[in-house]
Amino acid sequence: MSLSQEHLESRFIKFSDPKINKLVYPLPTTWWSRPYEYQWCRAFVNAQHTVLDAACGISHPFKFYLTQQSKKAYACDSDPLICSFEDILRDIRTDIGEAAAAKIASEFEDNHLFTQASITALPYEDKLFNTIFCISVLEHLQPDHAMEALQEFNRTLQDDGQLILTLDYPTVNLEFFQTLVHDTGFDFCAGTNFDLPSDALHTDQWGGLYCFRAALKKQAAVIF
Template sequence: MRIQQPYSRFATAAEVMTDEFQSVIRVMDEITVRHNLPDHSDVNQERYPWAKGLLNVPAFYAARMWEYPFAIHSAELQDGMLCADIGCGMTAFTIYLKEIAKCGVIGVDPDAFESGLRYKGHGVSREFIRKTGLEIIQCGMEAIALPSNRFDRVFCLSVIEHLPPAAARRGVQEMARILKPGGRLIITVDVNMHSDITRPLDLVWESGLLPLGEIDLQWPARRFGIFCDGKQPADVFGLNLIKRDYWVEPQYVSPSGGKDAPLIPHWAIPGLRRPTNGSAHTRPRWRRAAGRLKRATAVLFQK
């Protein structure tokens, strides 16, 4: 069932309380308790006061009360679809894809260990894999060890904001690569009014994929939580992107004739660009030098 809202939008506590979202939350809660997954009750109380009393113990991270239903509903899953959960950790979400949605699923996480828990469920233990029967491979998202054009749905929930910009850029390109034409990439990221922890539209540009439907960039009136990037406030944005099957010329071809340029798929365009060490919006060096000179001159005239 499609949510009657833009496919890409901000999280709100009000949407968490809807019947549509609560139906998914209840199942995720049951899975978390049944598998005794990592407990986030303490941080939930500090960061998301509105979530008090909504989850049992152990409790999954409260922001996922929006992220999980957003991902499930906007993916419009069907039995037998093949899904990849990138940066999966040990969460109810991957289990849900297998047990409830009846999808084939492969989890991807760079951190593997034998048993027990690490901080708030980061990484995946081999004990967890044995108990759940999940297929999880150990690798980073910068080089995902999965074949191209394979997956109907790829999910990456609250992972990208923890990565350096270069790794995030390469990661979304890799996720686009493994997605099959017509497939969807569902991403959620932390965003902050006071810092550039992530820029959702940059992720669209760097992925080479296309937005599915409307992107609603209007900030909600109320903040989602009280922690993000070490600062207040916290917000979350969800993206729903699609891989179309069309090809483009990477070079200009004169309309008067000449040899046609070889075509490339649209999602491969970001790979043509030379990576930068800083922001893509960094001003040319001569402009930065001119700006410094202007400021220095202003200081001299003030003396």
């Protein structure tokens, strides 16, 4: 499926953008940006693709959605709980509820390609993935670690692959982010708009945050 230039545009997420309140299981109302992030990310999922949910979280459902919708879905997180299906179920039970945990237990087997790993040193071969998703992660990284992570994403993406990510602003400086994209071998897939719109999605928590989305592709190889 060919995506529109509007969908590929890197920009702030708006309150007027589409959102989803259920992905595999109902999303908590406290997850202020995930309903919008997941809805946007869904359009990049392809049944023929091998994908990665990078720094996937334990109770978050996107890794299970990818398992359902992709040819092959990997997920990694630095938390060792990601290696235990029972621990994942326990975390879902705590964060989401008993019904969500029961749904995962009944619909998914304990044979997922889930790995404990830092995104700064991915345990995957070169050019394995068609698409890498990294949702609300960069704001948790120091600048040098963010650079290492994007370098690893570049290494493990196929030449025509895409990196689909979101980040919190102003925790992540957007000028730094633009430099980071270029310096790690990526380009923006389409247009960019770094202006903060009047209806930008935001939360007053943590001093006030906005959510920026970015669709990236590997820079074209230079042939001499």
